[in-house]
Amino acid sequence: MRSVVLLSGGIDPVSGRPAPPSGEIAAIGLALSAGGAVGGVHVGLPAAALGQAAGHGLGQIACLRGVGDPVAILAAHLSAAPPDLVLAGSRACGGEDSGMLPYLLAERLGWPLLAGVVAIGTVADGWLPVTIGLPLGARQDARIRLPCILCAHDAAPAPPFVFDRARRVAMHAVAVADAETIAPPEGTERPYRARPRLIGSAAPAGGGRVLDNPDPAEAARVLLDHLRALGMLDA
Amino acid sequence: MRVLIVGEIGGIALAAAMGWLVLLARWLKGRPATGWLAGLRQVPRRYLVDVHHVVARRPAAARMHAMAAGGVLGGAALALLAALLGAGGIVWALAALAFGMGGIGALLVWRRRVPKAPPALSGGAFLWLPAALAAWCVGNGLAALFMAIGASALPVIPSVVLGGLGGVALLRLVALGPMRHALAGVAWLAGHTRPGRFTGKGRDTGLRPLDLAAPRLGVLVPADFSGPELAAFDACIQCGRCEEACPAFAAGQRLNPKALIQTLSGAMRAVPPPYAGRPAPSVPVLQGKGGMGQPIVGNVLHRDTLWACTTCRACVEECPMLIEHVDAVVALRRGQTLMLGATRDGAAQALRASRERAEPGGRDLAARGDMIAALDMPVLPPGGESDILLWLGEGAFDARYGRTLRALVTLMRRAGLRFATLGADEVDCGDLARRLGDEATFQSLAAEAISALKARRFTKIVTADPHALHVLRNEYPALGGRWEVQHHTGLLDELVRDGRLRLERRESTRVAYHDPCYLGRYNGEIDAPRRLLDAACTDRVEMARHGMRAMCCGGGGGSPVSDVDAVTRIPDLRMEQARAAGAGLVAVACPGCTAMLEGVTGPRPEIRDVAELVLAAVVAGAMV
Amino acid sequence: MTGRPRRDPRAERARCLVPGGARPRLVRAGWDGMAIVPDAGPREPVMIRLETPAFWVAAVVEAPDGRLDRWGRQTLGSARVLAGTDGGVVALLVGRDVAEAVGEAGADRVVCLETAIGPDAMPGAMLAALAPFAPRHVVLAESPAGGDWARRLAARSGWPIQTGVEMLSARQAIRPVGGVRRERAAVPARLLTLPIDRVAPYGGTRREGRPCPAPDVPAMAARIQVGPVIAAQAAGMPLAEAPFVMAAGHGVRDFDSFHTLSRLLGATEGASRVVCDAGLMPRAAQVGASGTVLDARCYLAVGIAGAPQHLQGLGKVEHVVAVNTDLHAAIVARAGLSIIADAQAVMPALIALLRGEG
Numbered sequence A: 001m002r003s004v005v006l007l008s009g010g011i012d013p014v015s016g017r018p019a020p021p022s023g024e025i026a027a028i029g030l031a032l033s034a035g036g037a038v039g040g041v042h043v044g045l046p047a048a049a050l051g052q053a054a055g056h057g058l059g060q061i062a063c064l065r066g067v068g069d070p071v072a073i074l075a076a077h078l079s080a081a082p083p084d085l086v087l088a089g090s091r092a093c094g095g096e097d098s099g100m101l102p103y104l105l106a107e108r109l110g111w112p113l114l115a116g117v118v119a120i121g122t123v124a125d126g127w128l129p130v131t132i133g134l135p136l137g138a139r140q141d142a143r144i145r146l147p148c149i150l151c152a153h154d155a156a157p158a159p160p161f162v163f164d165r166a167r168r169v170a171m172h173a174v175a176v177a178d179a180e181t182i183a184p185p186e187g188t189e190r191p192y193r194a195r196p197r198l199i200g201s202a203a204p205a206g207g208g209r210v211l212d213n214p215d216p217a218e219a220a221r222v223l224l225d226h227l228r229a230l231g232m233l234d235a
Numbered sequence B: 001m002r003v004l005i006v007g008e009i010g011g012i013a014l015a016a017a018m019g020w021l022v023l024l025a026r027w028l029k030g031r032p033a034t035g036w037l038a039g040l041r042q043v044p045r046r047y048l049v050d051v052h053h054v055v056a057r058r059p060a061a062a063r064m065h066a067m068a069a070g071g072v073l074g075g076a077a078l079a080l081l082a083a084l085l086g087a088g089g090i091v092w093a094l095a096a097l098a099f100g101m102g103g104i105g106a107l108l109v110w111r112r113r114v115p116k117a118p119p120a121l122s123g124g125a126f127l128w129l130p131a132a133l134a135a136w137c138v139g140n141g142l143a144a145l146f147m148a149i150g151a152s153a154l155p156v157i158p159s160v161v162l163g164g165l166g167g168v169a170l171l172r173l174v175a176l177g178p179m180r181h182a183l184a185g186v187a188w189l190a191g192h193t194r195p196g197r198f199t200g201k202g203r204d205t206g207l208r209p210l211d212l213a214a215p216r217l218g219v220l221v222p223a224d225f226s227g228p229e230l231a232a233f234d235a236c237i238q239c240g241r242c243e244e245a246c247p248a249f250a251a252g253q254r255l256n257p258k259a260l261i262q263t264l265s266g267a268m269r270a271v272p273p274p275y276a277g278r279p280a281p282s283v284p285v286l287q288g289k290g291g292m293g294q295p296i297v298g299n300v301l302h303r304d305t306l307w308a309c310t311t312c313r314a315c316v317e318e319c320p321m322l323i324e325h326v327d328a329v330v331a332l333r334r335g336q337t338l339m340l341g342a343t344r345d346g347a348a349q350a351l352r353a354s355r356e357r358a359e360p361g362g363r364d365l366a367a368r369g370d371m372i373a374a375l376d377m378p379v380l381p382p383g384g385e386s387d388i389l390l391w392l393g394e395g396a397f398d399a400r401y402g403r404t405l406r407a408l409v410t411l412m413r414r415a416g417l418r419f420a421t422l423g424a425d426e427v428d429c430g431d432l433a434r435r436l437g438d439e440a441t442f443q444s445l446a447a448e449a450i451s452a453l454k455a456r457r458f459t460k461i462v463t464a465d466p467h468a469l470h471v472l473r474n475e476y477p478a479l480g481g482r483w484e485v486q487h488h489t490g491l492l493d494e495l496v497r498d499g500r501l502r503l504e505r506r507e508s509t510r511v512a513y514h515d516p517c518y519l520g521r522y523n524g525e526i527d528a529p530r531r532l533l534d535a536a537c538t539d540r541v542e543m544a545r546h547g548m549r550a551m552c553c554g555g556g557g558g559s560p561v562s563d564v565d566a567v568t569r570i571p572d573l574r575m576e577q578a579r580a581a582g583a584g585l586v587a588v589a590c591p592g593c594t595a596m597l598e599g600v601t602g603p604r605p606e607i608r609d610v611a612e613l614v615l616a617a618v619v620a621g622a623m624v
Numbered sequence C: 001m002t003g004r005p006r007r008d009p010r011a012e013r014a015r016c017l018v019p020g021g022a023r024p025r026l027v028r029a030g031w032d033g034m035a036i037v038p039d040a041g042p043r044e045p046v047m048i049r050l051e052t053p054a055f056w057v058a059a060v061v062e063a064p065d066g067r068l069d070r071w072g073r074q075t076l077g078s079a080r081v082l083a084g085t086d087g088g089v090v091a092l093l094v095g096r097d098v099a100e101a102v103g104e105a106g107a108d109r110v111v112c113l114e115t116a117i118g119p120d121a122m123p124g125a126m127l128a129a130l131a132p133f134a135p136r137h138v139v140l141a142e143s144p145a146g147g148d149w150a151r152r153l154a155a156r157s158g159w160p161i162q163t164g165v166e167m168l169s170a171r172q173a174i175r176p177v178g179g180v181r182r183e184r185a186a187v188p189a190r191l192l193t194l195p196i197d198r199v200a201p202y203g204g205t206r207r208e209g210r211p212c213p214a215p216d217v218p219a220m221a222a223r224i225q226v227g228p229v230i231a232a233q234a235a236g237m238p239l240a241e242a243p244f245v246m247a248a249g250h251g252v253r254d255f256d257s258f259h260t261l262s263r264l265l266g267a268t269e270g271a272s273r274v275v276c277d278a279g280l281m282p283r284a285a286q287v288g289a290s291g292t293v294l295d296a297r298c299y300l301a302v303g304i305a306g307a308p309q310h311l312q313g314l315g316k317v318e319h320v321v322a323v324n325t326d327l328h329a330a331i332v333a334r335a336g337l338s339i340i341a342d343a344q345a346v347m348p349a350l351i352a353l354l355r356g357e358g
Ligand SMILES: Cc1cc2nc3c(=O)[nH]c(=O)nc-3n(C[C@H](O)[C@H](O)[C@H](O)COP(=O)(O)OP(=O)(O)OC[C@H]3O[C@@H](n4cnc5c(N)ncnc54)[C@H](O)[C@@H]3O)c2cc1C
Pocket: B560, B561, B595, B596, B597, B598, B599, B600, B601, B602, C248, C249, C250, C251, C252, C271, C272, C273, C274, C275, C286, C287, C288, C289, C290, C291, C292, C302, C303, C304, C305, C306, C307, C308, C309, C310, C313, C323, C324, C325, C326, C329, C341, C342, C343, C344
């Protein structure tokens, strides 16, 4: 089994400092759990966040130095020596952050893809069993044919950061052929402005209701009605 | 007869020296230390002054030790001298006198555990110690006495035999532990890793920077410790003073500093002598085998032990052998964190946030000033100049500690001081990362903080956070950042003494001051806050443990984020001590202590920072 | 279409309320094409029937259990925003048919696709279903499934996509980029995905929701096999993912009632640090700065004071309910409903009530 983890570099959303996205750390964890050789691939120059990602368990990272569409560059690189498994996070952090790259790559390579993966099993007959994490702790079992692309769930177990690994990582620049250029995204970019969300439709009107010293039965009634109104007892 | 005595005492001494060399050979398998041998010259002074300074805090123990050690060694030296030089009766008499004193010492050693042994003392081989000492002293003492009075060989021979037997027993007790401290102590005092402790200047409490390019970071196996440190573990006399002082032990966490040091000593040996002291509470017995190249943590030392330590240095303060427990703990943590990434979950989160957000709580650096935003604090831009740089610290994110900072800022304004903060350029000082063993993150935070500070001009740094104070004052210099750093209580004390702030005592409930470890034990500052409180409050009491020997609140060393299981909570214990002192209010001087002690549930004394109490008492300042 | 659309300020206001504080605040920016109601005064409820709109906008909606949820309605609402007055909305329903509700939520046409199609074949099926409509835009929820389909669709079709759009109008879509530190405003792309609670559901007159035939799903070699969804039990759910958490503080002494109640309510159990320190609950249950930060919708805090380090764990919780003897406890200030009473009395009463009801 040979796995490749796609690394985007990236920044921390709060501080803006270099940091690998959680999903990519989870992807490294999945790759390690698959066993066998694991390497990282990044399109672009070596970046600080790559070393940090490596600290979670990568011995080497190939930095593909070509100009143009990263999907095309990756596809060319991966088809030259196809791994069994390509792992990615759910989305990058610090660029376009659309989460499209693994999908475009899968389409171009003609490989199947599954997202939201929290665990992987052992290969049998060319099928890899995986577990998909869904909201509210729900899980779904699936099988996928190798070679394939898996996007890790952000909450998949993250392997610990080990400084010793981060400092030892071998980051080698790989010169690759330039690819077709892609148009820059349309529109105007500006600093983010947080916009409040709409009230949830199930939310009760008003807030901060206080019931001072009710008798227990009344308290229970009010509590139950409130929880019902919030839709917490539907299931 | 003289030949016999030379043979007996000399033989034992020679055997002891051989034993020392055997031990030395093992210690030398540790990382090399420079100037170790040269340090031998310092040993007598360090021993007679510094060790005895600690020992003497318990006069009975000091008497016991002086008599036993003085008698055993002094008698032997005098007897050897007399025998070799063929000196007259007077030297023999002196030798007999010394041995006699040693005999009394042996009696005192025996009395320590009889009728009832204090729980912090070890049993096992220690129970044989008085007999061995007594045999050596009585046997040789009698021999010397007979020589002094010129008696025949008849009574001398059995005396020498008795002395010899005692000597052999003492040698055996070197191997078993109780007497090892005498030999290992010499090596440890010669190569002590904190020579600054002996100079009388400063306190030498800062952790040493780690070379991040070294192949092995921190300690995984005994051989990763330096030679003198290994000698230090062998030098532990199992007196249990550290155990009595340790807050984590008191709270029932899996840490007993004495057992820790003994474990580290045992870790060097495949078959360590049995340990007969109290173990760390509820720690399961580990089956691992020791050896210079065998892993320590998880093998012979329980993981939780490592993360329970609050780095409060109470053990170090008490240790008569001047052992550096905290350095050992941090060295082991460095190995776990940097080489294996094996930290506790909460700590791993805090370290990740420190790495990626330069703030262990993961908050936006720009939000640090939010709690004092109403005060419109000036922010010093790069290239800017002010008198005082106010380092806000991690507590600034907390609404409760915001009140303290507002009090401090108000007082500084009243006194007409010119000061500013770094604003969003203030990164975490790295204290937490460093104590948790993440030296890499510490060094990168420190480098950033130092360059931010170097880009501004000011005469001194003031902070209300003793942890930041310690790091900035004692640990940044090794990384190239040297400034005058003052704690806010020091500054306020200065302002009151200069008359720039005038206080009028407020009728108060009883106030007890809780010394923050990083201000007291780490920096020796215990008087300024007390002077301030005496000027601000009418009724101040001391808790039983205060000043340099105060008990920790449980907030240091990353202990709160490590969440090690305990039986009781350290702050609850400390609060109980405040109640016992009759305090209605506990004065604090650290954001960590504030949070920990305010976290004590149920009715309890109030918690106020010294700055808040001073503000309440201020009647005039330069500005009014 | 009957009559000229006009804005209904009251309905509009109601839909723009945002949480936070006792006094609701309004967000209006960028939200045009609000509720559309017929011009005439009160009369019999009517249904808007659209035969040949100028163009189509599609909304892909999940309804695995035959119910249209809030997010689905909002997705349809945003399709209506993009359709404006001239366009029609086609709902691509994945799951069971809920045509009735979909019409109410703003769809003029409905096409149903089976969940069983599976993720690999889904983009092909969707493209086949959408082909007759040649939609100008396709809107999906940025949910785990919706987000996955949207990206597969984009990769297959080559259509430009804007993911995680936080503000949408007919002329502009704004989405965060650069690690949510920057945002980009652009003309809405052909494909869009929407996080929850960003665009209001449609509030106008019912639409026809006319069912249209489902396409033949092109066969393809099976590369992925997906099993059934296994729902988590509240008790075993990871605290960080649980939607409903009931937590015990130092004020809880009757832990039997606490455990019984959490089971009856279907809530995942949490605790304050004091309780974990005392070993009354496992450390993994700890909520707060040094424990788990919740992502729950509702947090029932029993006997918890609400220390700052504890409240840090409630960062994202929408609804806090407190049971506490102290009216001045910090948790009361954070709670939407506070019962000032002894937990040891309230818990058994609630248990009795729940048991009595069935
Ligand atoms: C560094 C640090 C980190 C911390 N991290 C966390 C953390 O992650 N999570 C956390 O929870 N805490 C944390 N704490 C501890 C925190 O400060 C508080 O001590 C703790 O949250 C208090 O827990 P509590 O509310 O259960 O207890 P208390 O403060 O004792 O509150 C009990 C509450 O129950 C009420 N009560 C009493 N009897 C009854 C009754 N019969 N019926 C109903 N109500 C009753 C009381 O009025 C009171 O409000 C941390 C502290 C520090 C210093």
